[in-house]
Amino acid sequence: MATDFEPVLLANVGVPDSQRLEVYRQRGGYRALEKTLREYSPEEVVELVVQSKLRGRGGAGFPCGMKWKFLPKDRTVTYLCVNADESEPGTFNNRILMENDPHQVLEGIAIAAYATRAQTAYIYIRYEYVRAYETLQQAINEAYEAGILGERVLGSDFSLNVYLHRGAGAYICGEETGLIESLEGKRGWPRTKPPYPAVEGVFRKPTVVNNVETLCCVKHIMDRGVDWFLSIGVPADPNNPRDLGSYGPKLYCVSGHVNRPGCYELPLGVPCRELIERYGGGVRGGKRAKAVIPGGLSMGFLKEDELDTPLDFNSLQKVGCLGLGTAAVVVFDEDTSIVELLHRSCRFFAHESCGQCTPCREGTGWMYRILTRILHGEGRIEDLDLLLELADSMGIIPGTTICGLADGAAWPVKTAIRKFRDEFEAFIRSGSRLTAASSGSAAGEAS
Amino acid sequence: MAETTERKQYLTDELRSQILALAPRYPTKQALTLPALHLVQHTYRYVAPEAIVEIAELLELAPAQVLDTMTFYGSFFRTPDAPLGEYRVWVCRSLPCCMCGGEELLDRLCTRLGIRPGETTADGKATVEAAECLGACELAPCVWVNGEVCKVDSEQALEALIERLR
Ligand SMILES: Cc1cc2nc3c(=O)[nH]c(=O)nc-3n(C[C@H](O)[C@H](O)[C@H](O)COP(=O)(O)O)c2cc1C
Ligand code: SF4
Ligand code: FES
Numbered sequence: 001m002a003t004d005f006e007p008v009l010l011a012n013v014g015v016p017d018s019q020r021l022e023v024y025r026q027r028g029g030y031r032a033l034e035k036t037l038r039e040y041s042p043e044e045v046v047e048l049v050v051q052s053k054l055r056g057r058g059g060a061g062f063p064c065g066m067k068w069k070f071l072p073k074d075r076t077v078t079y080l081c082v083n084a085d086e087s088e089p090g091t092f093n094n095r096i097l098m099e100n101d102p103h104q105v106l107e108g109i110a111i112a113a114y115a116t117r118a119q120t121a122y123i124y125i126r127y128e129y130v131r132a133y134e135t136l137q138q139a140i141n142e143a144y145e146a147g148i149l150g151e152r153v154l155g156s157d158f159s160l161n162v163y164l165h166r167g168a169g170a171y172i173c174g175e176e177t178g179l180i181e182s183l184e185g186k187r188g189w190p191r192t193k194p195p196y197p198a199v200e201g202v203f204r205k206p207t208v209v210n211n212v213e214t215l216c217c218v219k220h221i222m223d224r225g226v227d228w229f230l231s232i233g234v235p236a237d238p239n240n241p242r243d244l245g246s247y248g249p250k251l252y253c254v255s256g257h258v259n260r261p262g263c264y265e266l267p268l269g270v271p272c273r274e275l276i277e278r279y280g281g282g283v284r285g286g287k288r289a290k291a292v293i294p295g296g297l298s299m300g301f302l303k304e305d306e307l308d309t310p311l312d313f314n315s316l317q318k319v320g321c322l323g324l325g326t327a328a329v330v331v332f333d334e335d336t337s338i339v340e341l342l343h344r345s346c347r348f349f350a351h352e353s354c355g356q357c358t359p360c361r362e363g364t365g366w367m368y369r370i371l372t373r374i375l376h377g378e379g380r381i382e383d384l385d386l387l388l389e390l391a392d393s394m395g396i397i398p399g400t401t402i403c404g405l406a407d408g409a410a411w412p413v414k415t416a417i418r419k420f421r422d423e424f425e426a427f428i429r430s431g432s433r434l435t436a437a438s439s440g441s442a443a444g445e446a447s
Numbered sequence: 448m449a450e451t452t453e454r455k456q457y458l459t460d461e462l463r464s465q466i467l468a469l470a471p472r473y474p475t476k477q478a479l480t481l482p483a484l485h486l487v488q489h490t491y492r493y494v495a496p497e498a499i500v501e502i503a504e505l506l507e508l509a510p511a512q513v514l515d516t517m518t519f520y521g522s523f524f525r526t527p528d529a530p531l532g533e534y535r536v537w538v539c540r541s542l543p544c545c546m547c548g549g550e551e552l553l554d555r556l557c558t559r560l561g562i563r564p565g566e567t568t569a570d571g572k573a574t575v576e577a578a579e580c581l582g583a584c585e586l587a588p589c590v591w592v593n594g595e596v597c598k599v600d601s602e603q604a605l606e607a608l609i610e611r612l613r
Contacts, residue, residue, distance in 0.1 A: 089541040089580040120472075127485075127522055128537070128581050130594030163472045168481055168520035171579065185480030185506075187519035203474050255543040255584035262585050297542060330543050330584070344545050348579060354519075 007265040008224075008249050009216050013100040019135050021142040024103040030148060032223035033107050036114060037156040045115035045222070052221045052229045053236075053247045058083050058174075058211030059296065059325050060404070061313045063244060064218070068116050068208060070198035075206045080118040081183065081197075082109055083211045084125040084132070085167055085174035088296035089348065090328035093251035094212040096263045098125075098132035101216075102139035106162065108215030110153060111222055113160050116208050121162045124179050127169055137164055171352040175403045176209040177201075178354065189356050190403035217248055233268035234312045246312035246324075254280040256331040257287070269315075273307040276331055287333040291420070295325025297345055298408025300415030301338075320418065322411040338420045339427050342412060343371040349409030359394040360406035366390060367413055374424070377433030384417050384424055391417075457498035458505060462486055466505060476506040480516050484523055493530040494523050524574075532567040534612050537578035537591040544580070549588035552599055553577055556590075559609055573612040 012018040012027060024030070036045060050065030071078060082105075086094040098105055109121050125133055140162055143149040151159045165183055167173050173182040177191035180202045201207020221229050229248050236245035246268040252275055255261045259281030266275070272294055276282065283289050292302045294311060300321045302309065309315050313324050332341060350368035355361040367390055370383050391414045394400055395407035417424060458466075466483045473479065483502045487494050494517060503510040517523050524531045538553040539545075553564060557575055560568050567574040583589045586598035590608060599605055 086582050087580060090543050090584055091580070092582040092584055095582045126582070128578075128591060161472070166481065166485060168485070168522040170520050182481070183478060184475065185477035185516060186512075187516055203478075253584065255587055256546060261587065293542070328584075332546055336546060341542065341546070344540075344542055348541060351579065 005249070005266050008220050009097065009104075009213065009251055010100075010263070010265045012104065013096065018100050019102055019139065021103055021139070021146060024101070028223070029103050030107055030154075032219050033110050033114075033148070034154055036111050036222050037154055037158060042115050042117055045111065048226055049115065049218060049221060052226045053245050054214065054217050054221060054229065055244065055246070055313060056211055057213035057217065057250070057326070059088065059298070061324060064210065064214055067198060067210075068112075070196060071116060071206050071208065072199060075117075077205045078116055078118040079202050079205055079207045080109065080113045080116060080121040081176070081179060081202060081207055081209045082121060082123040082215065083174060083176065083179060083209055084123050084129070085179060086129070086212075087126055087171040087174050088298060088326045088328060090253060090255055090293060090296050090330040091326040092253050092328075093263050093326075095129055095132050096251070097212055097216055098129065099135050102132075102136045103143070104216050104219060105136065105212055106139055106143055106149070108212075108217070108219040109162060110148065110160055111218050112208070112210060112215050114153075114158050115218075118208065119159055119161065121160065122165050122183055122202070123162065124165050124167060124173070124183055126167045126173075133164060133166065140164070170354075172354045172403075172405060175405065178403070179209060180207065187354075189354055190405075192402055213251055220249075234310065234314070237314065240314070243314045246314060250311075250327050252279075252311065253326070253328040254331070255328070256293075257284045257289075257333040257336075258282065258331050259284055269310040269312040271308050271310050272302065272329060275311065275329055276307070280329070280331065283331060283333050285333070287335065289331050290334045290336050291332045291338060291341065291416075293328070293330040293412075294321055295323065296328045297330075297348065298404075298411060299323060299325040300411035301341075301419060302415075303419050320415050322407060337427075338416055338423050339371070339375060342416045343368075343375050345412040345416075346371045346409070349405065353405060353409070357401040357406065359400040360409070363390050363394040363406065364409050367409070374428060375433065377431050379428040381425060381428055383428070384421065387413050388417055455495075455497065456501070457487060457491065457495055458501040462490060463505060466502075477508055477512070479506055480508070480513055481520075484513075484517055488523055488531070491530070492524065492532075493527060494525060495527055496525075529567060530571075532572050532574035534573040534593055535591075536573055536575045536612065537581060538564075538575065539579070539581045539583075539587070539589050539591070540577045541580035541584075543584040544587040544589055547587040548600065552588050552590070552605070555605065556608070559605075560612065568612070 017023045046068045054064040055061045170188050172178045173188040175190045178188040182188040197207040233247040237243040250268045252264050264279040306319045346368040350364040353360050353364045391410035487498050499513050500510045503513045540549050564577045581591050583596040590599050
């Protein structure tokens with residue numbers, strides 16, 4: 001996985017026994033935690049993270065330090081929930097971090113817990129990640145034995161317990177309040193906000209929810225300094241007061257029809273085309289790309305002629321996508337049917353909607369049924385506008401749902417139909433239907 | 448339903464103590480619901496209705512609360528006559544895998560094993576289910592078998608997988 005950028009988050013991946021505490025320490029591990037506990041107060045750490053302009057890597061891109069500042073000053077108990085539910089189709093960078101460098105994750109957790117005054121951290125990890133779960137559990141045991149976790153972390157006054165908590169196969173539990181409900185032992189129904197988790201989160205106490213990669217960035221900010229972090233990535237556009245900048249390294253996942261699928265660490269803002277060509281090894285079989293998902297399925301699709309778009313927090317909206325999301329890039333070659341792509345996308349969201357809000361429950365169901373009808377050669381041209389109307393009316397952006405799953409379901413529909421309308425119309429007009437083998441209906445679906 | 452004189456106890460002393468050992472981690476007992484369900488399913492390959500009642504008693508909840516939580520998630524098997532096979536097999540069908548042949552793979556695997564997605568082979572060895580993104584898209588099309596993920600993109604890989612499930 002050669003890149004010009006000297007990897008930071010992935011620096012230990014591939015090192016023999018990278019999972020072991022001894023190896024981690026030899027490579028400078030836990031230096032940042034020691035320094036943090038020795039030299040800074042929790043408030044100072046929060047301030048440094050604010051200055052670093054670190055934005056959350058879990059999908060929403062919310063400024064990390066600002067989220068920590070929302071915690072009420074007079075709180076007595078604080079929880080840290082580490083979001084390791086990673087289920088956005090195309091995304092696997094949290095898994096790489098946890099499987100290969102669990103102590104980096106724990107060091108990030110410990111610093112964040114110190115900064116937010118949390119004494120308990122729960123790592124909510126998706127059930128499917130068995131190896132990551134076992135690796136982390138071993139690392140946690142090692143860290144307790146070495147006095148890095150538990151009472152008086154590294155001899156300081158700060159105490160921290162870290163527990164792994166396994167999910168049970170529901171995409172929606174990645175949404176931070178769905179995660180909180182699930183952790184409490186309930187169904188993973190996202191909560192209406194406000195109150196935000198910072199004020200009332202898990203067990204009704206002030207809670208911070210952060211993604212695994214975000215916390216790994218925190219470790220490096222404390223190790224290398226704010227200026228280092230700000231020297232990487234794309235500065236905020238001075239003409240756009242709403243652009244908060246895209247600083248720091250990012251783990252880009254590349255999959256689909258490429259020669260070298262994998263996880264690549266690069267500065268935020270790498271153009272999508274460069275990522276695919278230089279790192280992903282180009283499109284398989286020497287073909288051209290037809291459509292690309294730039295940041296996990298929920299972000300929608302890019303067309304070939306939009307591939308020069310930089311993958312940062314500010315640029316993807318300009319080409320009609322929802323945002324950077326998880327920066328998981330999925331490439332589809334010129335032979336791919338866009339109708340089929342969208343059908344599968346709608347199937348996913350119809351399956352994963354938690355059913356709590358009518359526009360999302362019914363909307364995702366209808367979108368899937370309409371796409372199935374189109375795929376079976378029974379579509380009507382009017383269906384396309386109907387789909388757009390449904391997509392435009394569901395989500396937190398139009399203000400009709402509790403969580404962002406609905407927006408994530410809508411964006412693939414909006415971008416596919418608006419950008420590839422000719423293909424949809426031609427498909428409907430020709431009355432063609434995809435055969436069972438290629439449409440997947442043989443897999444017991446879409447009937 | 449026939450009356451049974453003896454009621455099977457699903458939560459053995461060992462399971463009870465495993466569940467209760469986790470109690471200090473959480474300020475509420477309800478938070479132990481998912482850990483308890485996982486432990487029971489790992490032991491019996493399904494969660495029996497009686498086990499739900501026993502978990503509820505242990506956690507001081509109504510059985511309906513445990514059932515409500517359990518049925519929300521995709522991981523749990525409920526019926527004693529169709530428990531999980533020795534191997535749980537998930538074939539990924541999310542877009543990256545799907546477009547690299549994931550659905551054909553699911554189809555062929557099931558045909559070879561003589562089952563439909565969601566079913567268990569007659570010998571109780573393997574349960575095969577369609578899954579959404581398993582977070583291993585670099586291995587597309589990929590299959591999860593009892594926690595291990597492998598890429599199944601060739602005839603040989605499929606044969607090796609089937610061999611393992613026999
Ligand atoms: C439907 C849905 C699914 C989500 N899944 C995840 C996930 O798997 N992992 C994650 O870190 N964030 C996920 N998020 C975002 C979280 O709600 C939350 O913003 C994030 O965990 C905050 O951490 P960060 O600020 O460090 O990124 C999801 C959001 C939505 C709406
Ligand atoms: S938007 Fe959809 S997934 Fe989110 S809470 Fe509402 S119904 Fe559930
Ligand atoms: S799409 Fe199959 S593992 Fe991600």
